[in-house]
Amino acid sequence: MAQSAKLKLMEAxxxxxxxxxxxxxxxxxxxxxxxxxxxxYSFKVHREPTLAEGLNFLAGHTxxxxxxxxxxxxxxxxxxxxxxxxxxxxxPIVIISGYSNIERVHEALSNGAQEFLIKGECxxxxxxxxxxxxxxxxxxxxxxxxxDKL
Numbered sequence: 264m265a266q267s268a269k270l271k272l273m274e275a276x277x278x279x280x281x282x283x284x285x286x287x288x289x290x291x292x293x294x295x296x297x298x299x300x301x302x303x304y305s306f307k308v309h310r311e312p313t314l315a316e317g318l319n320f321l322a323g324h325t326x327x328x329x330x331x332x333x334x335x336x337x338x339x340x341x342x343x344x345x346x347x348x349x350x351x352x353x354x355p356i357v358i359i360s361g362y363s364n365i366e367r368v369h370e371a372l373s374n375g376a377q378e379f380l381i382k383g384e385c386x387x388x389x390x391x392x393x394x395x396x397x398x399x400x401x402x403x404x405x406x407x408x409x410x411d412k413l
Contacts (some may be wrong), residue, residue: 278394282310283317283343284324284332284359289382290340293330296387314338314346321351328355328394333362333371333374341370348375355397360389377401377407 280297284290284411290310309324311317316338317329327345329351335343347356357378358371377397380390 276304277403278304278398279307280309280328280330280394281317281324282308282319282330283312283314283335283347284310284330284347285312286332291315293382293390296390299387300391302391303353303395305396312336314343318347321354328356328357328386328397329361330357330359330390330394331376333358333360343372344371344374350369352365352409355394355401357393357397359385359392366398396400 282290282293284293290312294308294310297308309320309326310318312335314335315387316330321329329347331343331347333340333343338346344356344358347354356376357380358376359380359382360367361382363381363384371379377400378393380393385393
């Protein structure tokens with residue numbers, strides 16, 4: 264039963280991720296972590312260093328989820344999340360940030376993020392699991408909004 268539910272939630276063999284991260288070192292570490300270890304799916308990661316470039320990419324491409332840094336040069340704190348969520352409300356967003364302030368975590372989760380990870384404190388398995396959960400949660404929430412039976 265769990266296997267069939269998982270297949271319904273995750274039909275693609277590859278998961279396409281947009282990583283919006285300005286720090287090259289952090290982007291490289293996150294990308295390597297996603298590809299390291301056992302995984303149910305392979306990840307295709309596209310990186311953009313600014314919110315503006317990420318939005319431009321999303322205008323012409325489809326992704327399964329976004330990994331979003333909150334310290335971007337063109338969008339401070341939760342501005343990037345708010346803009347991204349308002350433009351693409353059906354897109355699962357996982358915050359990956361160097362800031363671990365509990366108020367910021369709560370605010371991000373209250374404003375459209377499905378997950379909040381702290382850079383340097385999560386393994387590749389944790390990042391992958393957070394992406395899986397974010398996609399599944401968003402699909403369930405959208406189905407509920409449409410009135411679909413689960």
